[in-house]
Amino acid sequence: MSTEHEHHHQAGPVSWGMAASATLHCLTGCAIGEVLGMVIGTALGWGSLATIALAVVLAFFFGYALTMRGVLRAGVDFRQAVKVALAADTVSIAVMELVDNLVMVGVPGAMNAGVANWVFWAALAFALGVAFVVTWPVNRWMIGRGLGHAVVHAYHH
Template identity: 60%
Template sequence: MNARNAMAASATLHCLTGCAIGEILGLMIGTAAGFSNTATIALSVALAFVFGYLLSTLPLVQGGVAFAAALKVVLAADTLSILTMEVVDNAVMALVPGAMEAGLVNPIFWLSMMLALSVAFVVAFPVNRALIDRGKGHALTHGMHTGHDRRGPTLQTGTLAVGVIAFLLGGLVVSIADELEGAPAPPAHGASR
């Protein structure tokens, strides 16, 4: 993988991780609070932007960049990527029959979320690549902070991405277990009907 593709993959994974954290948190809060689908989606999108920006801003601040300067660069660098992911992710969730109504203990929700985030990654990658080719997007943050690994995702981003994947799989496992627990037991072998 060439350096620009690696940087685009890193930028896309970085945005995806923040988006996933914000969206899942928003969906959990909205579902638990009994919000409407529209209010839940609005909360999820807002939190996706917050966490997306936060995951990009913190490494710059840790590298010695002032918070306001770091946030200004991150807003310019990540907004189009996060926006692309949010549009695609929410469109996929809306298009999968029953995904929005499924609830957090239904495997349809978790499988749909995994599909939506995967499609969002695929669509946002060329957006990030085009921004990097123009010296915009994630390339802006590389000029501010030299601790970032230009070859690919940072350990911090990779660790967070693994955590998000584990959380999604955990949600899927719990929802499948809940479905199985609620299913009627099969008749015992040799039992009369």
């Protein structure tokens, strides 16, 4: 998904703070999609697999949408904004979703608890927290190589 051009965005040392900012951005989109997907799937009585699939699709949708919103505001056309969002967020969202959903499935009873049960919400909050911690160094590594959120920084003024 990267091109030679992208490798020139942010090369070199990257602060943990910059990586945390990128990871929080990713977490925001993921959390919106994840919460919506989990709530819709559990409220409709769907099985774990269907609920997780919906949550993942929505997490990618909202993650990309948040990035595109900022890039479009910078005056980039829609087609280019889609490319920037895909380059900036795909790996980060994928790691976050993998970890988040593995944790959710791993917490006994969480997927079957239902949205009115505190176990569901506690497990989801815990899962998103673990996903942040795991994705943070991934984003730091990627930004340091001009990948991931480094691609978006070219459009921030």
